[in-house]
Amino acid sequence: MDTSSNDKVMKVENLKMYFPITRGLLRRKVGEIKAVDDISFEINKNETLGLVGESGCGKTTTGRCILRLYEPTSGSIIFSGNDISKMPERKLKNFRRNMGTIFQDPYGSLNPRQSAGGIVGDPLLVHQMATKRDVKDKVAELFRIVGLDPDMMDRVPHEFSGGQRQRIGIARALACSPSLIICDEPISALDVSIQAQIINLLEELQEKLALTYLFIAHDLAVVQHISDRVGVMYLGRIMEIAESGELYENPLHPYTKALLSAIPIPDPVAEKTRTRIVLKGEVPSPVNPPPGCHFHPRCQLAIPECSQARPPLRDVGSGHYVACIRV
Amino acid sequence: MAEKPESSTPSVDAMGITAAPPRRSEWRRFSRVFFGRKLYLIGFIIVVIIFLAAIFAPLIAPYDPIKNDLPSRLQNPSTEHWLGTDQLGRDILSRIIYGTQISLIIGFSAVFSSAIIGALMGLAAAHFGGWVFAVIMRVADVLMALPAIILMMLIAGMMKGGGIWIVVFALSFGGIAPMCRMMCGMALSVKQNDYVLAGRAIGMSNWRIMLTQIFPNAFPPLIVGLTMGIGGVVLGEAGLSFLGIGVQAPTPSWGGMVMDGQRFLMTNPLISTLPGVAIMLLVFGFNMVGDGIRDAIDPRLRGVI
């Protein structure tokens, strides 16, 4: 699975993304939304790293920082040997070629006034990887790879179904043969019966083209199915990160346990024997997160020390990391 | 559509490729929406008639529109003068037919010049934000704050002579600010879409995003504004002419005709009401065509119709 652990595609260290809250005419800063609060992780070559968490946990912001759609407040993002976290836009272009993105909303992420072929061909033209003459052939090839008929190249997105549109998005992400593809909730807007088609396509492409994915989603069952390793995020921090089977069989963090138990499974017999940990209260605001461990006010295992200091993400063996002092 | 996946691991090609909705030609789709609704069709016919009248005015107008014929002044409709004559004995029908030329020339040139300037300003404000946005929008605010008719009077008054291009200049000046605001608003809402983000993520330059991603999506809804603007400009020209600072006599302009006829409103009401009706029809026609175009080019309708 992970043959060469030295072969890192990306290394994120102490990444922080705080969005200022401003008020008034003079844009006085009155606070900060700590969307991503000091996280570190690595993505190995040819693996899928899953990031799960509930809305507002910072998983999408993390993805956008990596894509440098946001400029991180601090921390470093090492990609192909360079720190891109503070790189100016004109230098970034070369790195952008090596990153693909698949967005959540297959309706909103494709320009409705552009033909499907134009959308897929754009990255090739932007990075001068194709000339106006041969771009058509390359786009046709990409269409075939993602299972679309190249004859439909000059149709606009609205002439496609949701699943087909997501395939267009995948073709666009693949266009420049990127070394990392960031999938931000790529299937959650699709019908249940179509989701499996897209998951399988992503898996097949990974096998065929040796791709590396950062797979961001809220559905733990899906993330676990597709990922080699999974990171669980809560309120801007990574709570636990482990190999995906290990995370399910041996979850350590109380939040991971609650999250796992909350996922409904379509099997009434198994459901009868499952105990569900129902968390108290709600996710606090990222403007004013609780001190110490962000999860402690809702945690069943919490002790006074939990509110004192932030628990470090510590290694508990075989690549399993957990940020909790009680386990 | 009904190919059965044979093996247990069918290729990706088996997945619903052929199930996409059947394709219709662009033109058929457009015409189906555009001509499918009666009001749009009526508007379109009116606009076509106005265009034909403007182009073939010398051929279809029965009389010279500016030649006085005092003996036959203020006549009621007759077989000789279908719509009667005005106070100088000129044939009203001929003047209305020739008036279409002036109205269309002024309407189109004023709208397009204000649209180009306004749209560029709005697009730049929305895309760059920050101080660019602040400066452009304040300029637009100032322009908006001046009542359009006074602004036009000022310009037309300063540049005496009353040539048609001065009227165009005055009228297009008033159209810049509304266009700029509309464009800015549309562009800002288009910017919220993920495809703009996707453009940045694949490394497109600012200009490219602005021209290929934002503009094509922000502009079409404004076509309605533009076509309606033509109606508005024609009204504005009529207003200027009515006030006597528009197109100068004896050139036949509808607004001027309304003004000329007002003195005879009690005795010969047709002199000023007929050009008024012509203005109304033109405005209605262009508004309907605008609505029709907007609906017909909406890509969201593709695949549905």
Place this chain on the structure above:
Amino acid sequence: MALLDVQDLQTYFHTEYGLVKAADKVSFHVNQGEIIGLVGESGCGKSVSILSIMRLIPSPPGETVGGKVIFEGKDLLKFEANGPQMRAIRGSKLTMIFQEPMTSLNPVLTISRQLTETLELHLDMDKHSARERAIELLRMVGVPDAARRVDDYPHQFSGGMRQRVMIAIALSCNPTIIFADEPTTAVDVTTQAQLLELMKDLVTRLDTSLVIVTHNLGVVARYAQRIYVMYAGRIIESGLSENIFNHPRHPYTVGLLNSVPKLGERHGTRKLIPIYGLPPNLINMPTTCAFLPRCTEKIGKCEKEPWPELRAVDKDHYISCYVDIKGK
């Protein structure tokens, strides 16, 4: 006898592009104190069926053209959609919880106003006792500090809390049946777990029936006693929850269950088996089975004969298919 008996409900929409049979011969029943699940993908007619029962189908373009909805011995379809009989039932005996609480709560009225409105309207309560009851209801659905929060506006509540308020409103007049249309689709999993447990506790305690409409198979597996699976406007399989999930017999249900990843499955051990093709376009559909183009089990008969009616394949287990997966 069943509390609510829906028989051959047909709701059609007349669109510019053709006739859409959004719900076609939908039959199901709800017993006292029972939780049932109505499952299907978007556009399968599950919401339309519920709205038809509540007589909330916008007309035009929609029209309930046939069938019966027997509730307390009377056919609701005989009543005028906005007539006094229907208004007396809707919101008091039959209530609804919608997917998006922000749009179903009025943003300019306080929570107390929205709760007491139904109480005053249906139960004829005076202002004071209605307010007391409102606070009690909020406590019941687990809104902390209910006595103070009752005067807040909807935007001051989080998504999960707003959905609790919706549950409180639905419960306010001691309803007989609550229809919950995708009640947890807009919230996160841990909030979803909270809400589902809450709803289950409440309906069990109050002996109310609950109909959960959802596209998420997992949501109903734990709570519903009986399940109806819908596809393209029809119920294609129905039965006890254990049978539907553990021994499904309609090719669509089987396909749907095979296509979702299962929790705890190790990465790379199983490939998902998707359902190929696309959900059907409901405009001017053929008379044959709507699932036919995507079906992997089809036989010659399927192409020729019309879409079959539901038939019993086991005790309380019905499918509308010529093929019976288990029988094969």
